[in-house]
Amino acid sequence: MSPQLFAYLLEGLLTTLQLTIGAAALGLVFSFAAGIATCSPNIVVRGAGRCYIELFRGISALVLLFWFVFALPYAGWQLDPMWAGILALALNIGAYGAEVVRGGIVAVPVAQIEAAVALNFTRAQRMRLVVLPQAIARMLPPFGNLLIELLKGTSVAYIVLIPDLTFAGQIVRNATGDSASVFTALLILYAVLAVIFTTIVRLIERRVAKSLGRPPTPGFFARIKGVKSA
Amino acid sequence: MSQSATEAALTSRKDGQFIHFDKVTKRFGDNVVLNDLCFAMGAGERVTLIGPSGSGKTTILRMLMTLMQPDTGTIRVGEDYLHHEERGGRLVEASEAHIRKVRQRITMVFQSFNLFPNMRVLRNVTEAPVHVLGLSKEEAEERALGLLAMVGLDHKIDSYPSQLSGGQQQRVAIARALAMQPDVLLLDEVTSALDPELAAGVLDVLRDVAKTTDVTMLCVTHAMKFARDISHRVLMFCEGKIIEAAPPEQMFDSPEHERTRSFLQSVLEES
Numbered sequence: 001m002s003p004q005l006f007a008y009l010l011e012g013l014l015t016t017l018q019l020t021i022g023a024a025a026l027g028l029v030f031s032f033a034a035g036i037a038t039c040s041p042n043i044v045v046r047g048a049g050r051c052y053i054e055l056f057r058g059i060s061a062l063v064l065l066f067w068f069v070f071a072l073p074y075a076g077w078q079l080d081p082m083w084a085g086i087l088a089l090a091l092n093i094g095a096y097g098a099e100v101v102r103g104g105i106v107a108v109p110v111a112q113i114e115a116a117v118a119l120n121f122t123r124a125q126r127m128r129l130v131v132l133p134q135a136i137a138r139m140l141p142p143f144g145n146l147l148i149e150l151l152k153g154t155s156v157a158y159i160v161l162i163p164d165l166t167f168a169g170q171i172v173r174n175a176t177g178d179s180a181s182v183f184t185a186l187l188i189l190y191a192v193l194a195v196i197f198t199t200i201v202r203l204i205e206r207r208v209a210k211s212l213g214r215p216p217t218p219g220f221f222a223r224i225k226g227v228k229s230a
Numbered sequence: 231m232s233q234s235a236t237e238a239a240l241t242s243r244k245d246g247q248f249i250h251f252d253k254v255t256k257r258f259g260d261n262v263v264l265n266d267l268c269f270a271m272g273a274g275e276r277v278t279l280i281g282p283s284g285s286g287k288t289t290i291l292r293m294l295m296t297l298m299q300p301d302t303g304t305i306r307v308g309e310d311y312l313h314h315e316e317r318g319g320r321l322v323e324a325s326e327a328h329i330r331k332v333r334q335r336i337t338m339v340f341q342s343f344n345l346f347p348n349m350r351v352l353r354n355v356t357e358a359p360v361h362v363l364g365l366s367k368e369e370a371e372e373r374a375l376g377l378l379a380m381v382g383l384d385h386k387i388d389s390y391p392s393q394l395s396g397g398q399q400q401r402v403a404i405a406r407a408l409a410m411q412p413d414v415l416l417l418d419e420v421t422s423a424l425d426p427e428l429a430a431g432v433l434d435v436l437r438d439v440a441k442t443t444d445v446t447m448l449c450v451t452h453a454m455k456f457a458r459d460i461s462h463r464v465l466m467f468c469e470g471k472i473i474e475a476a477p478p479e480q481m482f483d484s485p486e487h488e489r490t491r492s493f494l495q496s497v498l499e500e501s
Contacts, residue, residue: 114297115344119358119410120333123326129357133348212348213390 012168019154023089030094035101056095064088104135144201248273254303265470276447278457281467287450338416343399345391352387377405397428417449
């Protein structure tokens with residue numbers, strides 16, 4: 001493969017990373033906004049959160065992306081394809097993430113909230129100081145799964161000509177005609193990215209476990225050797 | 231004790247009525263947990279509630295902590311209604327702001343400690359004084375260190391709750407409650423989850439609190455010796471009603487009511 005084609009793939013890889021990280025960051029904001037909203041005592045706020053989740057969980061990210069790129073311009077709104085990609089993926093993943101946030105919040109024992117009431121915290125303080133820090137520990141493993149789903153989902157972006165890894169692969173394939181090598185390389189690159197993301201999430205999990213005073217759960221090798229992690 | 235003597239003992243022996251339950255009823259489905267309950271406590275008074283499980287003792291504490299609402303009736307703390315407020319000459323359901331104002335005077339220690347696992351010991355104690363009372367971090371830490379020294383845990387300030395024994399956790403929980411400088415301290419079976427040795431440490435701390443402060447205490451406990459030591463009055467509950475109320479010596483040495491006698495008998499046999 002010529003250096004130029006290799007540089008193409010590398011650029012594609014960077015675009016995929018941008019899409020994933022951008023959509024993950026924005027999706028996280030949607031997740032927390034909608035997830036916390038579904039736990040609100042206010043029926044309007046709760047309803048809005050529910051609507052977002054049901055709506056965007058049911059819409060295909062690909063169709064949403066098409067809509068942003070090809071339908072929205074009719075309303076006089078031309079989104080940059082990259083931003084459209086990030087927004088479509090974030091809205092979609094955010095709907096799943098909101099359920100994760102809600103699940104994490106609901107799983108915090110009621111006794112914790114009662115203790116916070118006994119100390120006369122406001123509702124917002126209870127959420128911010130007591131519930132969320134504990135809930136986040138429970139949210140991390142499913143968030144890790146969603147991040148990998150998102151990474152793989154970014155490949156829909158090539159359809160609207162965002163030059164991501166899959167798009168770059170197609171270019172290289174057209175140039176060399178070597179489908180087997182190109183797609184094998186893509187498979188491996190996506191897998192490597194996934195492993196990197198998983199490792200990062202796992203590191204964050206350990207850190208959060210530590211901030212709750214829990215010993216980190218033993219890793220795979222420690223577990224099969226039966227060694228207790230310190 | 232005659233009916234009128236019980237009635238006399240039901241109202242506070244100290245001057246004024248600081249906490250006042252007026253015809254409070256609470257049902258869970260068909261189960262009437264509290265039935266038209268009336269009783270009052272004076273400021274600084276220490277009252278212990280005894281009685282069989284399910285007789286509504288904990289429900290009283292939970293209502294005072296606003297973790298539960300009465301179905302009918304009112305509860306007053308000082309001059310203020312707890313779950314209601316007066317608006318246009320009528321009693322209406324209290325706003326969150328009103329509840330928070332009145333609740334400021336009350337705090338509770340729970341059976342299962344309920345320390346915040348995401349905070350170290352020191353922050354467990356300083357968090358509410360900083361965020362609720364508006365103390366500076368330094369003031370709150372000074373207060374917390376004093377209280378943690380009182381409960382014998384000033385060497386554990388950097389530990390997480392999960393690294394402490396149950397007895398230590400409960401002592402931190404007591405320090406955390408006292409850091410709010412409450413007028414009313416509610417103790418809900420605070421030693422039931424502890425083995426006897428650890429329970430003794432916790433009860434010693436509470437005896438200290440009773441001796442050195444004038445905080446109003448309302449306890450639910452099965453530790454009868456502790457109840458005798460710290461209480462001004464003991465109330466015997468059965469099926470949502472107070473069936474006997476007396477000073478501890480009288481209640482434990484010569485209970486009037488047959489139900490009280492059998493209850494105390496069974497508690498003694500158990501311990």
